[in-house]
Amino acid sequence: MLISSVTTIYFSPTGTTKKIINAIVKGMGIANDKIIDITLHKVRDDESPLIDGDIVLIGVPVYEEKIPEIVYPFLADLKGNGKPVVLIGVYGNIGEGIVLNELDFIAQKSGFKVVAAGAFIGEHSFSTKKRPIAQNRPNKDDLNKAEQFGKSIMEKIQNINSLKDVSLKIPKGKLPLIAKVVPKNSARLFTKTPLADLSKCSRCNICVKLCPMSAIDKETLEIDEEKCIRCFSCVKRCPKKAREIRYKHRFLVTNVLAIKSRDIKEPKMYL
Template sequence: MIINSATSIYFSPTGTTKKIIDQIIKGMGLEKVNLVDLTLPKIRESVLNEINEDIVLIGVPVYEDKVPEILLEFLNNLKGNNKPVILVCVYGNITDGITLNELYEITENNGFKVIAAGSFIGEHSFSTKKLPVAEGRPNYEDLSRAEIFGAEIVEKLKRINEISDIHIKIPEGKIELMAKVVSKNSARMFTKQPMVDKSICNDCGVCVYFCPMAAINQDTLDINEDKCIRCFACVKRCPKKAREIIYKKKLLVTNVLRFKSRIKRDVKTYL
């Protein structure tokens, strides 16, 4: 089975998931790629009526041990038509939860055929210079593993005639205790809204553009608290560092992050 083109569907507020997806595509040697960037609200609100490319990649970050809730409507409306699909999740070196299991169920139920999956590491959205959590990841090694993963997928497909011949098993994930007991959008419980420092800000509009919830007022740069999901794209993408991450319950949050991230996690792939 030869693959010449792909549809790349991803949600990547801080850019880490996109980096992994791009490297997988590079490893597959594909030049014709249709990009569907779910980071942009207007794309999530649309419907992808038809997928014409040979293969589909879906990449998401892990939020509260799961697929981000804001993506579920779009993903559940996809029509697979027996297309092969690669599933990718990216998490902040603590846990990937049940994200791949959820993606598997969604895509298989929608008529896709899962042929490969991978769990990769990206810098945690709560990471700061004072409390780095998976800082700098995906690093060179992570990106190399993603590229190799892409090449392995192509080699696997060359050896088969029908995708129905492919059967992969993704281990059953689990939801951490804290994720079970806290309410939805729990990131708001542990972090403050990232206010803009007008003495530093140069009104470039980067935070407005990259906010996946369209939660930042273009004129005042104030954030709509009801929309903010604490992805901290506005912090991490700001060229002037005019916003910062400030923890609530600081002692609790810092201790939990340090403890949970003490072990360096490795890439996991399923072929």
């Protein structure tokens, strides 16, 4: 089968999912025809986009061991038209939960043919210098693996006559008990919205422009408590480090996160 272009679709508030997607595309060695970055509100609100690439890559971070709730409607609206798709979940070294199963379900329902999938590790959105979680992931080794994965995907597809010959079985993920019992957007229960320290802030408004929920007031720089999903894009992307993560029960939360992320996880790829 001939594949000469790829369309990438990703949600990536702190940039790690984007890094993995770019490394896979690099390994595939084909043109990235169209990038549909659904991190921004206005792109997610657009009508279902036309997908030009011969193959599609969809990448999302793992939130509460699942697909982030806010990207679900956009993904469910895509028209796959029988195109091959690669599904990627990126998680902060705690657990990928059922993200690949959910992506698989949506992709099949939207008419894609799932040809490959992978769970990779990215620095946790809640990671700080003082309390690092999966710091600097994806590292060089992760990116090499992602690149090699891209290469293998191309080899697989180029060696088949028809997508009908492909059948991919993604292992069933597990939801830990805590993810089953906590309410949606549970990050709101244990973190506060990040405040801007106006003595450091240069009023560049990058946080306002990049907020996936358009939750930051451009005059006061205050964050709407209800809209904010605690992705911490505003903390991680601030060039002046004027915002920081604020926990509600810091001792408890940071210790639970530290324990849950203790074992160093490695990427898992299905082809």
